[in-house]
Amino acid sequence: MIILTFEAKGTNPQEPWVFQSARFGRTNLIVGKSGTGKSRLLNTIFNLASSVSQGNLKPSPAKFLLTFDQAKCRYRYEIETGPHGVVAERLELVGDTDSEVIIDRTRDRFLYLGQKVPQLDFSKAGVSLLQEEEKIRPVHEGFGMIWRRRFDADGLEKARGLSNIPKDLEKACQRGIAYTRIFDLTLSSRIYLIQKYDKPLYSRIKSAFQDVFPEFTELQVRKLKPDEMPFQTEDMVPGLFLTEKGLAQQVALPQLSSGMQKVLLIITDILSAPHGVVYMIDEYENSLGVNAIDFLPELLSDVNTVQTLVTTHHPHLINAMPVRNWQILSREGPVVTITPGAEREDLYNSSAQEAFLQLLNDPIYDASPH
Amino acid sequence: MNFYIVVEGARTETTIFSDWVPRLNPELIEVDHPSQLSANNFVIFSGHGYPNYFNVIRNAAIDIAANPLMGTLAVSVDAEDDLLAEKRAAINEIIDEVDPAIARKIIIQNACIESWLLGNRRQVRPFPTSAQAKYWRAFYDVREYCPELMPADLEGGRNRAATALAYLRSAIRERNPTSSYSKRRPHIVCNSAYLDQLITRRNETDHLETFGDFVRCFSPPED
Numbered sequence: 001m002i003i004l005t006f007e008a009k010g011t012n013p014q015e016p017w018v019f020q021s022a023r024f025g026r027t028n029l030i031v032g033k034s035g036t037g038k039s040r041l042l043n044t045i046f047n048l049a050s051s052v053s054q055g056n057l058k059p060s061p062a063k064f065l066l067t068f069d070q071a072k073c074r075y076r077y078e079i080e081t082g083p084h085g086v087v088a089e090r091l092e093l094v095g096d097t098d099s100e101v102i103i104d105r106t107r108d109r110f111l112y113l114g115q116k117v118p119q120l121d122f123s124k125a126g127v128s129l130l131q132e133e134e135k136i137r138p139v140h141e142g143f144g145m146i147w148r149r150r151f152d153a154d155g156l157e158k159a160r161g162l163s164n165i166p167k168d169l170e171k172a173c174q175r176g177i178a179y180t181r182i183f184d185l186t187l188s189s190r191i192y193l194i195q196k197y198d199k200p201l202y203s204r205i206k207s208a209f210q211d212v213f214p215e216f217t218e219l220q221v222r223k224l225k226p227d228e229m230p231f232q233t234e235d236m237v238p239g240l241f242l243t244e245k246g247l248a249q250q251v252a253l254p255q256l257s258s259g260m261q262k263v264l265l266i267i268t269d270i271l272s273a274p275h276g277v278v279y280m281i282d283e284y285e286n287s288l289g290v291n292a293i294d295f296l297p298e299l300l301s302d303v304n305t306v307q308t309l310v311t312t313h314h315p316h317l318i319n320a321m322p323v324r325n326w327q328i329l330s331r332e333g334p335v336v337t338i339t340p341g342a343e344r345e346d347l348y349n350s351s352a353q354e355a356f357l358q359l360l361n362d363p364i365y366d367a368s369p370h
Numbered sequence: 371m372n373f374y375i376v377v378e379g380a381r382t383e384t385t386i387f388s389d390w391v392p393r394l395n396p397e398l399i400e401v402d403h404p405s406q407l408s409a410n411n412f413v414i415f416s417g418h419g420y421p422n423y424f425n426v427i428r429n430a431a432i433d434i435a436a437n438p439l440m441g442t443l444a445v446s447v448d449a450e451d452d453l454l455a456e457k458r459a460a461i462n463e464i465i466d467e468v469d470p471a472i473a474r475k476i477i478i479q480n481a482c483i484e485s486w487l488l489g490n491r492r493q494v495r496p497f498p499t500s501a502q503a504k505y506w507r508a509f510y511d512v513r514e515y516c517p518e519l520m521p522a523d524l525e526g527g528r529n530r531a532a533t534a535l536a537y538l539r540s541a542i543r544e545r546n547p548t549s550s551y552s553k554r555r556p557h558i559v560c561n562s563a564y565l566d567q568l569i570t571r572r573n574e575t576d577h578l579e580t581f582g583d584f585v586r587c588f589s590p591p592e593d
Contacts, residue, residue, distance in 0.1 A: 350405040352432035353415065354425070360380065361415050363402050 001142035011061040022338035032329030038311040053143035055128030070142035085122030164235035192221040192238035218243035259292035275305040372441025373412040389560035431468035446477040481530035488517035490567040503544035516577035
């Protein structure tokens with residue numbers, strides 16, 4: 001999936017919020033002052049996609065409209081939700097000259113390709129209810145391909161922890177790794193499976209990590225011994241260990257700095273993401289050194305099969321990313337405006353001032369009067 | 371005439387200059403970006419403090435060297451505890467490295483913009499009542515002596531700029547407890563009455579010399 005446009009608004013007059021239309025590209029660096037809604041934008045897109053995909057719509061009154069490409073087709077999807085589930089839903093296959101309406105649903109009727117369908121559970125989106133239908137399957141798959149990596153709260157804690165790998169999952173990986181299915185496993189478990197079943201990818205991950213931290217000569221995953229296990233299980237629990245130049249003893253993943261852990265996690269996410277994943281990173285750069293920040297633009301420029309949405313405040317990341325890849329958020333009351341960097345590119349490129357400083361001096365960044 | 375103005379901070383000077391420059395010369399119209407400077411425009415670009423503003427000044431000089439129609443490079447930064455001549459020389463050197471022909475006006479705020487703002491005698495009560503305002507009155511009488519020459523409050527652990535800021539905030543609260551001034555919200559000084567008081571002080575005394583540089587820089591050229 002690649003999200004082309006997105007807009008949303010809350011329809012509860014007591015809690016108004018609006019994301020005006022955003023136009024996304026392949027790589028999107030989401031910038032703006034604190035409090036403009038950067039994290040909320042990612043959360044809104046992610047929550048919409050996961051609730052449409054998994055069929056558990058949130059009972060919050062809101063309208064969403066997005067257009068996206070998926071499996072070489074273009075779609076327009078509109079859904080309005082209320083306290084009792086779907087209020088209206090419309091999915092169109094957009095052609096060059098005309099469109100085909102796949103789902104047209106209100107509280108009074110439910111049409112699939114123009115044919116009446118019995119009214120089904122309003123707490124589920126039609127895309128989820130009819131996911132096995134040929135015309136809907138790719139759309140449903142697309143909504144399930146949004147990966148979100150958060151570093152607030154315990155996001156990193158969970159990723160660097162230890163977990164067992166269920167036997168049936170490892171067996172399934174022998175036929176090829178379903179990377180979306182293993183995304184929520186711990187980093188050690190994911191790299192274990194990749195090292196075992198996708199050696200070329202394992203080499204790429206190792207090499208990309210060493211580009212950032214050349215002091216590490218080896219990255220290995222092995223089955224933990226019983227006395228190393230924090231819990232009892234009959235399943236295999238892998239642990240990730242790194243060899244550092246000049247140190248005789250290997251370093252376990254939890255002993256690495258949080259910056260190194262984040263870098264390894266992001267590299268693993270991006271390089272393992274299959275074609276069509278939308279990858280979101282929020283709160284990435286907190287407490288990181290420059291070397292653990294400026295690797296990202298280069299990594300993203302190497303990957304053209306994944307759409308990325310990354311929030312940041314960091315000057316190095318902002319300066320390193322072409323202005324055309326920015327999405328500049330500004331907020332006035334409940335209304336968030338999203339200005340594509342492409343609209344500012346010519347202007348910013350006409351000055352020798354650093355792009356980040358031009359952003360800080362730009363009235364759209366700081367809506368309060370000079 | 372255009373001005374490409376580089377100022378010290380992120381908020382204070384950008385806010386105040388945006389209001390004051392057109393009051394000094396109503397023909398000057400602010401634009402959002404250096405590339406939009408065309409005729410009788412000015413743009414204010416924050417230097418984001420010492421020492422980052424040296425990079426911003428250099429890049430502004432590169433912009434003007436590439437497009438001389440952008441006009442005069444006006445730099446207004448704090449002297450803080452440095453000598454005015456040294457700071458001016460450092461800035462001139464950076465601009466000369468890019469192109470010695472660049473037209474420039476360098477204003478060294480002595481010690482900072484709050485030193486200028488203390489020059490409004492109507493803002494500073496002659497007989498303060500609060501303990502804080504009394505402390506400052508006893509420390510240095512800005513109504514009688516030039517605020518630009520006020521020393522640092524070393525006992526309070528403040529340099530000259532921090533001293534001027536603390537004094538000004540105290541004076542504004544003393545004058546009107548519901549009013550306030552901060553580096554991020556300096557709007558209380560953004561009006562003609564405040565600016566006129568400073569100009570009057572400059573015209574009637576030998577005080578506020580570097581504020582005089584600012585007024586001369588942006589006032590319409592005399593025939």
